Amino acid sequence: MFLNSTGSRPRRRTWVVGAVAAAATALLLAGCSPSSGSSGSSASAADTLVAYTGQSGDYQINFNPYSPSSIGGIGTIYESLFFVTNVNTDAYKPLLGTEYSWNDDGTQLSVTLRDDVKWSDGEAFTADDVVFTFKQLIDTPSINNGGFDGTVEATDDTHVVFTWDYAAFVSGPTLLGRTPIVPEHIWKDIDPTTNVMEKPVGTGPYTLGNFKAQAFTLVSNPDYWDGEPAVKAVRYLSLSGNTAGADALAAGTIDWQTGPVPDLENVSTTYPGYEAITIPQNQMALLTCSSASLGCVGPQTDPAVRQAVYYALNRDQVNSLAFQNTASEMSPTFALTTTQKDLISPAIAEPIAPSAPDEAKAAGLLEGAGWVKGSDGVYAKDGEKLSLTVEVVTGWTDYITAIDTMAQQLKAVGIDLKVSQSSWNEWTDKKGKGNYQLAIDSLGQGAASDPYYLYDKYFNTAFTAPVGEVAPQNVARFSDPEVDAALAVLKATNPTDTAARQAQFDIIQAKIVADMPYIPIMTGGTTSEFHSEKFTGWPTLDDLYAFPAIWASPDNAEIFKSLKPTGK
Numbered sequence: 001m002f003l004n005s006t007g008s009r010p011r012r013r014t015w016v017v018g019a020v021a022a023a024a025t026a027l028l029l030a031g032c033s034p035s036s037g038s039s040g041s042s043a044s045a046a047d048t049l050v051a052y053t054g055q056s057g058d059y060q061i062n063f064n065p066y067s068p069s070s071i072g073g074i075g076t077i078y079e080s081l082f083f084v085t086n087v088n089t090d091a092y093k094p095l096l097g098t099e100y101s102w103n104d105d106g107t108q109l110s111v112t113l114r115d116d117v118k119w120s121d122g123e124a125f126t127a128d129d130v131v132f133t134f135k136q137l138i139d140t141p142s143i144n145n146g147g148f149d150g151t152v153e154a155t156d157d158t159h160v161v162f163t164w165d166y167a168a169f170v171s172g173p174t175l176l177g178r179t180p181i182v183p184e185h186i187w188k189d190i191d192p193t194t195n196v197m198e199k200p201v202g203t204g205p206y207t208l209g210n211f212k213a214q215a216f217t218l219v220s221n222p223d224y225w226d227g228e229p230a231v232k233a234v235r236y237l238s239l240s241g242n243t244a245g246a247d248a249l250a251a252g253t254i255d256w257q258t259g260p261v262p263d264l265e266n267v268s269t270t271y272p273g274y275e276a277i278t279i280p281q282n283q284m285a286l287l288t289c290s291s292a293s294l295g296c297v298g299p300q301t302d303p304a305v306r307q308a309v310y311y312a313l314n315r316d317q318v319n320s321l322a323f324q325n326t327a328s329e330m331s332p333t334f335a336l337t338t339t340q341k342d343l344i345s346p347a348i349a350e351p352i353a354p355s356a357p358d359e360a361k362a363a364g365l366l367e368g369a370g371w372v373k374g375s376d377g378v379y380a381k382d383g384e385k386l387s388l389t390v391e392v393v394t395g396w397t398d399y400i401t402a403i404d405t406m407a408q409q410l411k412a413v414g415i416d417l418k419v420s421q422s423s424w425n426e427w428t429d430k431k432g433k434g435n436y437q438l439a440i441d442s443l444g445q446g447a448a449s450d451p452y453y454l455y456d457k458y459f460n461t462a463f464t465a466p467v468g469e470v471a472p473q474n475v476a477r478f479s480d481p482e483v484d485a486a487l488a489v490l491k492a493t494n495p496t497d498t499a500a501r502q503a504q505f506d507i508i509q510a511k512i513v514a515d516m517p518y519i520p521i522m523t524g525g526t527t528s529e530f531h532s533e534k535f536t537g538w539p540t541l542d543d544l545y546a547f548p549a550i551w552a553s554p555d556n557a558e559i560f561k562s563l564k565p566t567g568k
Helices: 013-031 127-139 169-177 242-251 264-270 303-312 315-323 359-368 397-411 424-433 451-459 481-491 498-515 555-562
Strands: 048-052 097-102 108-113 151-156 159-163 206-212 215-220 233-237 256-258 274-288 379-381 387-393 416-422 438-443 518-531
Touching (some): 108 127, 108 169, 127 151, 127 159, 169 481, 303 397, 303 498, 303 518, 387 424, 424 438, 451 481, 451 498
Parallel strands (some): 048 233, 048 256, 387 416, 387 438
Antiparallel strands (some): 097 108, 206 215, 256 518
């Protein structure tokens, strides 16, 4: 899930600081110790990391790693075979797996497993658990977000072999690094599509401790195969939004959050003891329920409307007013302009989204599609006004400011834009089931730094569904047979064959730029503020060993394991 920002409209800061500090302190003291029956040693305030993910409402317990409403656990409770991140090209870090190798034609992947791992309930971890996990994905397509379509076999307790009938090199990062392994002895008796998993069992460095609606704690696993983490507890708080998060930061009652704060350029002086890091990684967009054939309803199902919105935006103004100028340029192809610019098709006439609005072009697109401007200045067609509603999570102040800014910009070209705020759970449900017109969110990079993974997640017909049914990834309901075919070719192409891969990228990019089911805004500068005085070992731009966002799993687990309390 993407929780980059939150916050209700500011109240008097002098009152909020005290209230938030008191609330955060009370929640921390109420939940440092594990709940009855949980494993893990008791934690002190000095070795407890207090995290704020942007949660602005009650937590609803759900540690099912396959659920779109899961509140956590991937990396911390449930581990994958290796740690794979999309912010560097380092060798994959061994976790439950120790070694892996492909055969020459990419149809077989062999993995060696650790032989000294136990599940947090004391049962032994074996190759059978890995086989069960992947067979469960095959048997339950709605949870198979990675699209695994091979076979898996255990040759003994510490070796598994994955086999495909085609070259499957690109499946490596997702299979090895983005597939949480679950225990067969528990999951064989439950429905992964509906179970909320209140008592999660994993192999990871943490287990679930105390849980309450306003806060929950993960406690260190003393029997973790790589040694108990120095951070003995991670306490997740629910606050009222970005403003409350910034005030808690000022009061020193949280240790890590990802999102905007006042005076972002001077975090170390404005918030003594804290530092900040900004990574341009997630691409912000107005998601649209785009396909009328799959049940989407509203003006946004017209590609001309989506294109008009794209050209009407003043991105420089949005960046200044909503994102403190931390956002950067974005390509309508959704290839990152920092690390993937060479993969943008030369056939794309405008490879970078315009920073200034082109009102004439927006008007031309609408009028060419039959929209007529009314006396009120708003376009209409067949009796339907060009009025659009954007879904956003209550308290996401930067996104709400962005929508308010865009509403004024779109009004100038005859498009009425409204905002609808709801809880994160409601927002997620609307997106997943297609019960929305627009939603503001970011498209993440997928398993590795390669646009294939983003295209496969968000533009593949296999990962969408008719309105009313949950779409696991492709919430825009985009479906194009040529894109699907290009993705299939990419999946079977050796990553070293750059010419063959580029030919398929060219096809995909031409289609998605023309259709624009996700309307590009800008590349978000993901900024985190962290308590450097209390913990050492945070990622830096020179040592970016994991993506440093509190909501980024499994990267956050690698950071938790790397941190050392200073005792302050």
